[in-house]
Amino acid sequence: MKPLVELDSVSIELGKERIVEQLSFSLNEGDIGCLLGPSGCGKTTLLRTIAGFSEVASGAIRLYGEEVASVKTQIPTEQRQIGMMFQDFALFPHLTVEENIAFGINTWSKTDQKQRVQQLLQRVDLAGYQHRYPHELSGGQQQRIALARALAPKPKLMLLDEPFSSLDAELRELLAQDVRNLLKEEGITALLVTHDQQEAFAMADKAGVMYAGQLLQWNTPYELYHQPEHELVADFIGRGVLLNGQIQSHQLHSALGVIDHEVLCDQDDHDVTFLVRPDDVLIVPTDQPHRLQAQVVGRGFRGSHYLYTLALDNHEHVLAVGPSHQPLSAGQMVGINVDFDHLVVFDSNICQLPD
Numbered sequence: 001m002k003p004l005v006e007l008d009s010v011s012i013e014l015g016k017e018r019i020v021e022q023l024s025f026s027l028n029e030g031d032i033g034c035l036l037g038p039s040g041c042g043k044t045t046l047l048r049t050i051a052g053f054s055e056v057a058s059g060a061i062r063l064y065g066e067e068v069a070s071v072k073t074q075i076p077t078e079q080r081q082i083g084m085m086f087q088d089f090a091l092f093p094h095l096t097v098e099e100n101i102a103f104g105i106n107t108w109s110k111t112d113q114k115q116r117v118q119q120l121l122q123r124v125d126l127a128g129y130q131h132r133y134p135h136e137l138s139g140g141q142q143q144r145i146a147l148a149r150a151l152a153p154k155p156k157l158m159l160l161d162e163p164f165s166s167l168d169a170e171l172r173e174l175l176a177q178d179v180r181n182l183l184k185e186e187g188i189t190a191l192l193v194t195h196d197q198q199e200a201f202a203m204a205d206k207a208g209v210m211y212a213g214q215l216l217q218w219n220t221p222y223e224l225y226h227q228p229e230h231e232l233v234a235d236f237i238g239r240g241v242l243l244n245g246q247i248q249s250h251q252l253h254s255a256l257g258v259i260d261h262e263v264l265c266d267q268d269d270h271d272v273t274f275l276v277r278p279d280d281v282l283i284v285p286t287d288q289p290h291r292l293q294a295q296v297v298g299r300g301f302r303g304s305h306y307l308y309t310l311a312l313d314n315h316e317h318v319l320a321v322g323p324s325h326q327p328l329s330a331g332q333m334v335g336i337n338v339d340f341d342h343l344v345v346f347d348s349n350i351c352q353l354p355d
């Protein structure tokens with residue numbers, strides 16, 4: 001499949017500052033991509049540059065197979081066929097829902113406008129709301145209308161910058177699912193910026209973690225979670241801890257004992273850190289067979305389960321989950337087994353943060 005969005009070693013400068021550094025990725029037609037990363041890492045700047053509000057300092061951006069930005073080219077925003085939903089894109093308060101949605105399609109015939117508005121109102125589950133004003137809608141409903149407005153002209157690409165940041169976590173996740181379904185129904189390729197990984201997991205076919213203007217990894221959310229290529233990605237995506245260990249004779253020695261795994265086959269002896277997710281650690285009663293003992297030092301209620309912090313013999317901590325109807329208490333000793341489906345090992349000497 002041909003990529004619809006291609007970034008080829010894109011660097012961006014604002015003033016004298018280099019904000020984005022040699023960043024490359026591509027997104028296939030119909031896919032939803034998501035850029036994650038800590039505040040200030042350059043996500044918004046990148047999205048604004050794809051939209052055409054800023055220029056590239058080097059590299060190239062191609063949309064639909066055509067170069068839209070490079071040192072030589074700068075195709076204006078209005079010719080890029082992009083729909084946008086940015087954090088600060090409020091609805092027009094003096095226009096009704098219908099007028100807001102039709103804003104970008106006012107060159108269409110009245111009949112076509114009406115049809116498209118009705119179609120989108122149904123898709124965002126707000127049929128019958130066309131005569132309301134924005135202040136008569138909840139925050140979540142306003143976001144849905146803003147999305148309908150952005151989708152109305154049938155853009156080839158949607159850019160969404162923290163579109164749900166003003167909503168509470170529960171509503172955000174629900175809306176993220178709805179928006180994914182809607183984009184898929186409309187067949188629109190989208191790139192979303194967020195620092196909420198639940199939102200990214202709910203929406204994305206492909207996701208990337210940015211840090212200090214660089215893209216550390218770009219892959220499926222599953223790969224980012226299970227096969228992070230960088231300690232920062234491991235740290236940023238999902239819960240987990242990094243433990244110290246040593247590889248000796250293709251086995252991993254650590255406070256979790258000795259671990260055999262196929263990924264160790266081609267590793268020489270050296271010091272490493274390795275990723276331990278809660279799903280890798282199984283709590284078992286102390287009277288049943290277990291690999292080692294650990295002490296419960298913290299627990300957080302998560303509804304269906306507890307997330308426990310367990311202290312190992314050398315005082316390093318790991319996380320583990322347990323059912324919420326049989327809570328363990330702080331101070332209690334438990335048995336643990338470990339089962340690494342994916343073992344992710346970082347070379348302590350090689351891993352370096354980007355400048």
Ligand SMILES: Nc1ncnc2c1ncn2[C@@H]1O[C@H](COP(=O)(O)OP(=O)(O)OP(=O)(O)O)[C@@H](O)[C@H]1O
Pocket residue numbers: 014015017019037038039040041042043044045046195
């Ligand atoms: N107009 C500007 N001139 C110079 N520097 C800027 C300008 N706008 C943003 N920056 C800087 O660029 C960096 C990246 O900002 P950007 O808004 O892209 O980050 P972000 O990852 O979207 O952050 P957040 O998640 O907080 O929205 C920041 O250090 C910011 O201070």
